[in-house]
Amino acid sequence: MLEIKNLQAGIEDKPILKGIDLSVNAGEVHAIMGPNGSGKSTLASVLAGRDGYDVTGGKVLLQDDDLLDLAPEERAREGVFLAFQYPVEIPGVNSAYFLRSAVNEIRKHRGEEELDAMNFLKAVKAKMKELGLSEDFLKRPVNAGFSGGEKKRNEILQMAMLNPKLAVLDETDSGLDIDALRIVADGVNRLKGTDNAQVVITHYQRLLDYIVPDFVHVLYDGRIIKSGDKTLAHELEEKGYDWLIRDAA
Amino acid sequence: MSSATTNETPPAPVEAFAQVEQAGGPLLPLRKAGLARFAERGYPTTNDEDWRFTSLKSLTDLPFLPTLEPLGQALGLADIAEITFGQHDVDRLVFVDGHFSSDLSVISEQPDGVTVTNLSSSLNGLENEIGSLSANDENPFIGLNDAFFTDGALIRIPANGRLAKLAHLVFISTANEAGQAAHIRNWIEAGANAQGTIIESHLSLGQAAASTNVVTETRVNAGANLEHIKFQDQSLNAIHLASLHSELSDDARYAFHSFALGARLSRNNLRMRLAKPGIECVLNGLYMTRANQLADHHMIVDHAAPHCDSHEYFNGILDDQSRGVFHGRILVQPVAQKTDAKQTNKNLILSDNATANTKPQLEIYADDVKCTHGATIGEMDDDAIFYLRARGLDTKTARRMLMHGFAGEIVDRIQHDGIREELDELVWNRLEGEHHLD
Numbered sequence: 001m002l003e004i005k006n007l008q009a010g011i012e013d014k015p016i017l018k019g020i021d022l023s024v025n026a027g028e029v030h031a032i033m034g035p036n037g038s039g040k041s042t043l044a045s046v047l048a049g050r051d052g053y054d055v056t057g058g059k060v061l062l063q064d065d066d067l068l069d070l071a072p073e074e075r076a077r078e079g080v081f082l083a084f085q086y087p088v089e090i091p092g093v094n095s096a097y098f099l100r101s102a103v104n105e106i107r108k109h110r111g112e113e114e115l116d117a118m119n120f121l122k123a124v125k126a127k128m129k130e131l132g133l134s135e136d137f138l139k140r141p142v143n144a145g146f147s148g149g150e151k152k153r154n155e156i157l158q159m160a161m162l163n164p165k166l167a168v169l170d171e172t173d174s175g176l177d178i179d180a181l182r183i184v185a186d187g188v189n190r191l192k193g194t195d196n197a198q199v200v201i202t203h204y205q206r207l208l209d210y211i212v213p214d215f216v217h218v219l220y221d222g223r224i225i226k227s228g229d230k231t232l233a234h235e236l237e238e239k240g241y242d243w244l245i246r247d248a249a
Numbered sequence: 250m251s252s253a254t255t256n257e258t259p260p261a262p263v264e265a266f267a268q269v270e271q272a273g274g275p276l277l278p279l280r281k282a283g284l285a286r287f288a289e290r291g292y293p294t295t296n297d298e299d300w301r302f303t304s305l306k307s308l309t310d311l312p313f314l315p316t317l318e319p320l321g322q323a324l325g326l327a328d329i330a331e332i333t334f335g336q337h338d339v340d341r342l343v344f345v346d347g348h349f350s351s352d353l354s355v356i357s358e359q360p361d362g363v364t365v366t367n368l369s370s371s372l373n374g375l376e377n378e379i380g381s382l383s384a385n386d387e388n389p390f391i392g393l394n395d396a397f398f399t400d401g402a403l404i405r406i407p408a409n410g411r412l413a414k415l416a417h418l419v420f421i422s423t424a425n426e427a428g429q430a431a432h433i434r435n436w437i438e439a440g441a442n443a444q445g446t447i448i449e450s451h452l453s454l455g456q457a458a459a460s461t462n463v464v465t466e467t468r469v470n471a472g473a474n475l476e477h478i479k480f481q482d483q484s485l486n487a488i489h490l491a492s493l494h495s496e497l498s499d500d501a502r503y504a505f506h507s508f509a510l511g512a513r514l515s516r517n518n519l520r521m522r523l524a525k526p527g528i529e530c531v532l533n534g535l536y537m538t539r540a541n542q543l544a545d546h547h548m549i550v551d552h553a554a555p556h557c558d559s560h561e562y563f564n565g566i567l568d569d570q571s572r573g574v575f576h577g578r579i580l581v582q583p584v585a586q587k588t589d590a591k592q593t594n595k596n597l598i599l600s601d602n603a604t605a606n607t608k609p610q611l612e613i614y615a616d617d618v619k620c621t622h623g624a625t626i627g628e629m630d631d632d633a634i635f636y637l638r639a640r641g642l643d644t645k646t647a648r649r650m651l652m653h654g655f656a657g658e659i660v661d662r663i664q665h666d667g668i669r670e671e672l673d674e675l676v677w678n679r680l681e682g683e684h685h686l687d
Contacts, residue, residue: 048639051631076641088636092654092661101650102640109641141654158640 001026001197002166007058008222009046016042018222019058024166027194031208031233032201034219035241040201041085043219044170047199048082049075062166076102077109079165079196083155083172089143095154096138099124103161127160130190132183149180156187167191168199173207185210205237218244263288265315266396275376283380283395290389299388302574302606303545307514308460308488311428315397316346320423324454329353332419333480333675334448337667339417340365346423347399347431357414362407365416368434369400379436382466382494388518390490394464398434401463404447408440408470415665418449422487424459435465439473439501446476446665451511453484458513460488471499471525476506476664480672483511485540492518500527506663507534507563508672509544510679519548521559523585528557535564535659537679538571538603545574552585555615561592564659566652566680567603577622578610585615592622597629597655652680 002024009017016039024030034040046053047060049072060067067075090098104114115123121138128137131153143151152172159167169188173181188198188211200211208216208230216232217224218241225248226232236244266284270277292309293300324345329335342365343353349367356365368375383391402418420433439445451461461483469475483489489512497503509515521530536544550559565573575594596605609622629651637647656676663669 050635050639071643072635072638073641073643076639082639084636084639088630088632090633090636090651090654092656092658093650094654094657098637098640098650101642101646102637105641105646141658162640 001028001063002199003059003061005059005061007046007055007060009042009053009055011053015056016222017046020219020222020224022217022224024197024199026197028214029192029198029200029211031213031216032199032219033203033205033216033233033236036203038219039222040219041170044082044085044168044201047168048072048080073105076162077106081159081162081164081167083152083159083167083169085170085172085174087143087151087155089146091141091144093142094138095140095142096121096124098142099158099161102158106162124157124161127157131157131160131187133157148175149177152176152180152184153187156184160187160191163191165196166199167196168201170201171203172200173202173204181207182210205233208233220245220248262313262315262393262397265317268317269397275372276379279376279380280396283392286392287389287396290387290392292389299547299576302572303514303516303543305514307458311458313430313460314428315399316348316424316429316431317397317399319348320346320429321425324350324353324421324423326353328454329419329421332452333450333482334417334668334671337415337417337671339415339448340413341417341419342367342402343419343421344400344433345421346429347433349400353419359413360410362405363410363412364403364405365412366403367400368403368436371403375403375436379434379466382468382496383464383492386492386494386518386520388492390462391464391492394432394434394462394492398432398464401434401465402437403435404437404445406439406443406445406473408442410440410443412445415668416445416447418447420449420451420461420463422451422453422459422461422483423455424457425455427458429457430460430462433461433463435463437465437467437475437477439469439475441470442472443470444474446668447478448668449477449479451479451481451483451489453487453511456484456486458486458488460490462490464492465494467493467495467503469495469497469501469503471501473498474502476504478506478508478663478665478668479517480508481511481515482508483515485511485513485542487512489515491516492520494520496522496524497528497530499525502529504531504533504662504664506659507532507546509534509536509546512544513541514543516545516547519546521548521550523550523552523557523559524554526554526556528554528559530557530559531662532559532561532563533659533662534562535656535676536573537566537656537676538573539568540571541569542571543574544572545576547574547576549578549580550590552579552581552588552590555584555586555588557585558589559591562659562662563594564655565594565596565605566599566655567596567605568599570600570602572604572606575605575607575624576610577608578612579620579622581611581613581615581618581620583614586617588615588618588620590618590620594624595655596626597652598626649680653677656680
């Protein structure tokens with residue numbers, strides 16, 4: 001599904017990712033953990049195509065397409081979804097209008113029929129119910145004045161509606177209380193299928209109690225310094241990152 | 250920057266006053282005093298702090314001749330068939346160059362005590378009211394308006410009353426000669442607990458550099474709820490000067506929405522007096538300018554009583570060499586404890602040559618108040634564009650959506666569904682025409 005080969009990237013002249021190799025197969029959930037400043041969010045940004053990052057080496061293949069050649073919207077249409085760490089507030093843009101436009105843009109690209117307002121509403125309301133979002137949510141401007149929890153649930157709602165092949169969740173757990181965390185995790189788990197994959201970036205092991213990863217990778221100083229299964233996350237919870245960093249050095 | 254016309258009274262308006270004097274009438278003392286006030290002050294210049302960013306040279310270079318008589322041929326219904334809000338079920342008062350047209354107006358039977366008519370038909374008894382809310386304002390254009398106004402709307406809703414329908418006041422300029430000036434005066438009064446929605450449209454059929462000078466006084470009594478939508482879409486040569494004086498009483502709800510899309514130069518002076526406790530006052534505006542347009546909103550919100558809320562929201566979308574000016578002064582008097590005043594002015598600049606001037610001004614003499622203000626001037630938010638692109642929307646669509654949203658923030662505050670929807674579509678179509686959109 002996703003093949004990252006020796007990916008190197010930075011901002012201006014400052015290297016941040018210093019050679020990342022990662023292989024994610026369909027049906028898998030990968031967790032990427034690591035201390036602050038290790039490059040986790042940079043990796044998410046580079047995968048989604050955010051401006052301001054220079055890729056200086058390596059490759060990112062999504063089902064054999066070179067992702068790095070594509071504009072952000074093309075990546076989204078090919079099935080990449082980034083759940084933002086800080087979802088952007090867009091005052092004045094109605095949530096329903098925005099989401100229907102996005103859904104139809106992606107359906108169009110897949111050669112599917114666009115959803116009319118009725119069918120869209122039917123589909124979105126079912127998903128909203130699952131995520132515990134009230135119906136007035138659709139009438140509100142995108143993320144404007146939302147609480148932290150609402151913003152994150154909105155990310156998951158968008159993900160559920162866009163049905164991506166590869167979902168990258170960038171610290172989706174940050175700022176969530178335990179109930180919101182459970183709702184968000186349920187949303188992610190519901191999406192899980194044999195034809196898609198998820199990369200969950202998190203600072204804390206807590207989220208991984210609810211979204212159980214097949215693989216856990218530790219990112220430090222722009223490299224993956226350790227990979228393992230879910231027990232690695234528990235080990236990190238107990239022992240912190242220092243022992244790994246010492247080993248790597 | 251100084252101008253040669255400082256404190257010089259242009260002769261033309263003064264000469265025209267002979268005709269006004271001859272006509273006489275109950276308002277002659279007001280008219281004389283108004284002319285004297287104008288003669289004393291002359292036109293404002295950019296040396297006046299209140300006009301710092303708005304040069305009136307394009308106006309003062311012209312004779313500024315009051316249209317005391319109707320100009321040219323009378324308009325027919327076909328001429329106004331396409332006007333905005335024409336499809337709504339409204340009571341419509343139409344004024345052409347400041348003169349009431351009964352042929353174009355449609356006024357249904359009103360509930361008991363409700364008055365929807367033209368001002369000049371019922372001046373008697375109004376002599377103590379007209380000018381009562383604007384009297385303390387030194388703006389010389391009010392003096393000129395006092396002296397020369399020909400007509401305007403008179404709307405009165407009695408206590409607990411409602412307007413039968415939306416009231417649509419349509420002001421059309423047909424002037425084809427530069428320097429002609431229509432002086433319009435409106436008086437609006439909502440009695441205790443009364444309700445109503447009023448739309449004010451200013452349109453041009455002529456293309457000349459003609460002026461409109463409109464003064465509106467609005468009294469909103471205790472518990473009344475008034476929504477007032479002003480839509481200014483005059484020709485790009487026109488000069489539009491407006492002054493709104495509203496006095497609000499206990500628990501009144503008043504929302505004024507200003508859409509400034511047209512005119513070479515437009516200036517809206519908004520003067521709100523929150524005289525009693527419990528008021529909620531919203532001033533909400535959108536200006537969209539291109540070419541060499543200038544749109545100026547200048548407001549003073551005077552909190553003269555405790556426990557009142559006032560919110561001002563003004564968004565500007567500026568293209569080409571155009572300029573947007575915002576001046577928002579919030580005055581919180583010592584008695585006005587528990588004031589909640591909020592002000593924002595956001596400007597979206599589409600071209601390197603467009604300019605925004607914004608000046609928030611808080612003047613607070615009470616200690617237990619909540620006052621905030623914020624102003625932004627900038628291009629479109631890159632983070633927001635990326636967010637939309639990351640959801641599959643291309644840059645062009647993302648920019649359109651953001652711009653629509655930027656305007657939509659203002660449009661969405663209109664309470665009346667039909668009017669909001671029509672304005673939303675109209676604004677959207679205008680934005681689609683922006684050549685610097687992509």
